[in-house]
Amino acid sequence: MAVKGDRLQGKVALISGSARGLGLEIGRLYAEQGAAGVMLSDILDDVGQAAADKLAGLGLPVVYQHLDVTSIADWDAAVARCASEFGHTPDVLVSNAYFFSLPPIMGEDPETWAKSIDVNLTGHYHGFRAVLPGMIERGKGSIVAISSTNGADVAFPSQASYQAAKAGVSSLIRHVATTHGPDGVRANSIHPGPMNTAAINSAPGFYEAVDAIAKSFPIGRIPEPEEVAWAAVYLGSDESSYTTGSKIVVDGGSSSSLLVARAALAPAHEMNKKA
Numbered sequence: 001m002a003v004k005g006d007r008l009q010g011k012v013a014l015i016s017g018s019a020r021g022l023g024l025e026i027g028r029l030y031a032e033q034g035a036a037g038v039m040l041s042d043i044l045d046d047v048g049q050a051a052a053d054k055l056a057g058l059g060l061p062v063v064y065q066h067l068d069v070t071s072i073a074d075w076d077a078a079v080a081r082c083a084s085e086f087g088h089t090p091d092v093l094v095s096n097a098y099f100f101s102l103p104p105i106m107g108e109d110p111e112t113w114a115k116s117i118d119v120n121l122t123g124h125y126h127g128f129r130a131v132l133p134g135m136i137e138r139g140k141g142s143i144v145a146i147s148s149t150n151g152a153d154v155a156f157p158s159q160a161s162y163q164a165a166k167a168g169v170s171s172l173i174r175h176v177a178t179t180h181g182p183d184g185v186r187a188n189s190i191h192p193g194p195m196n197t198a199a200i201n202s203a204p205g206f207y208e209a210v211d212a213i214a215k216s217f218p219i220g221r222i223p224e225p226e227e228v229a230w231a232a233v234y235l236g237s238d239e240s241s242y243t244t245g246s247k248i249v250v251d252g253g254s255s256s257s258l259l260v261a262r263a264a265l266a267p268a269h270e271m272n273k274k275a
């Protein structure tokens with residue numbers, strides 16, 4: 001038996017974009033923390049099914065469902081299958097899927113912009129609307145959106161649509177928290193910095209570039225996704241019963257540190273060490 005704790009005891013959770021990366025880590029931790037059921041979902045069906053089979057093979061209540069977050073019909077089917085597999089619609093939605101688009105504003109064509117906004121912003125909107133009726137009916141629920149410091153808190157000279165979408169997601173989370181708090185629904189966002197997942201390994205030289213920048217973070221390295229996933233355990237569990245409309249930044253301190261100044265002040269740090 002692979003259950004290691006009870007922080008998600010009895011919860012039914014639906015996680016989008018969870019065939020791999022952060023979403024899969026969250027699914028694994030939820031199942032290991034006693035969830036009654038975890039639905040992994042993605043458009044990478046072979047990868048997602050294999051991941052779910054592996055966890056189910058350990059005795060964990062994990063299933064896989066095809067879910068393209070841009071499809072309302074897919075969302076409705078996933079929510080309905082949660083009910084048929086695990087007894088009721090999701091207690092927790094982790095809205096995590098994303099489409100990777102790297103260019104800055106002048107390099108991103110209108111078609112790529114539209115696709116990115118469709119997945120990275122509208123996909124969350126569809127998901128929130130799919131799970132809210134069940135949560136409102138039962139008078140409880142937790143929506144956790146995976147946002148990003150990149151866009152929601154700071155800007156880099158790249159990823160125009162991604163940044164706009166992530167700022168929108170964090171804003172929509174506050175809207176849901178404000179509108180549906182009285183219904184017993186909590187909504188929060190997690191803002192990671194760069195993580196060691198497929199995203200930063202997908203473009204040639206991108207991992208090396210991010211790794212070089214990460215050396216100047218207060219915690220001077222790129223994290224493994226599990227280090228971010230624990231924030232979703234907190235937000236999905238009843239431990240966070242008074243937390244809503246909030247963001248949890250899990251970025252090694254990078255967005256609260258003026259990295260340019262840090263690099264410029266490096267000689268002074270050396271002098272301080274010797275003093």
Ligand SMILES: NC(=O)c1ccc[n+]([C@@H]2O[C@H](COP(=O)([O-])OP(=O)(O)OC[C@H]3O[C@@H](n4cnc5c(N)ncnc54)[C@H](O)[C@@H]3O)[C@@H](O)[C@H]2O)c1
Nearest residue numbers: 017021022068069096097098146148192193194195197199
């Ligand atoms: N990796 C990073 O450096 C980083 C930094 C900050 C925030 N984030 C955020 O973390 C979350 C997880 O990212 P990750 O790094 O694990 O990336 P990942 O690429 O490993 O996972 C994203 C998943 O989303 C799926 N997906 C893409 N389009 C989809 C669609 N239309 N419908 C359903 N699923 C779809 C992909 O197939 C993939 O499995 C994302 O929301 C991302 O924006 C990542």
